[in-house]
Amino acid sequence: MATQADTAFEPMTPITDEALAALRGSVSGxxxxxxxxxxxxxxxxxxxxxxxxxxxxxxxxTTSDVIAAVSFARxxxxxxxxxx
Numbered sequence: 001m002a003t004q005a006d007t008a009f010e011p012m013t014p015i016t017d018e019a020l021a022a023l024r025g026s027v028s029g030x031x032x033x034x035x036x037x038x039x040x041x042x043x044x045x046x047x048x049x050x051x052x053x054x055x056x057x058x059x060x061x062t063t064s065d066v067i068a069a070v071s072f073a074r075x076x077x078x079x080x081x082x083x084x
Contacts, residue, residue: 015055019076026068029061045083054081 015033024031032039033056042057055078058069073080 015076019072020056023056023058023068023072026072027058027060027065029065030057030059032057032059052081 020031020033030038030042032042034053039057042059043052043054045052056072058065058072060066060069070080072078
């Protein structure tokens with residue numbers, strides 16, 4: 001799951017280090033931002049014409065991870081995109 005932060009959307013508030021740490025602590029899956037190794041590989045899609053740069057990518061492992069990621073997006077004003 002990814003939250004979108006491209007030229008068409010600017011989040012209402014930037015992600016704070018504290019909020020990101022809380023998200024990372026609440027999920028068992030991987031949480032990636034642009035400065036993390038693996039971010040570019042995680043955001044790549046088969047159609048090279050689409051080039052999005054999500055603010056956060058959460059690689060959910062459990063239902064609880066999905067709930068935490070969606071709650072984080074809702075609380076911080078980010079739209080959600082699901083990739084499976």
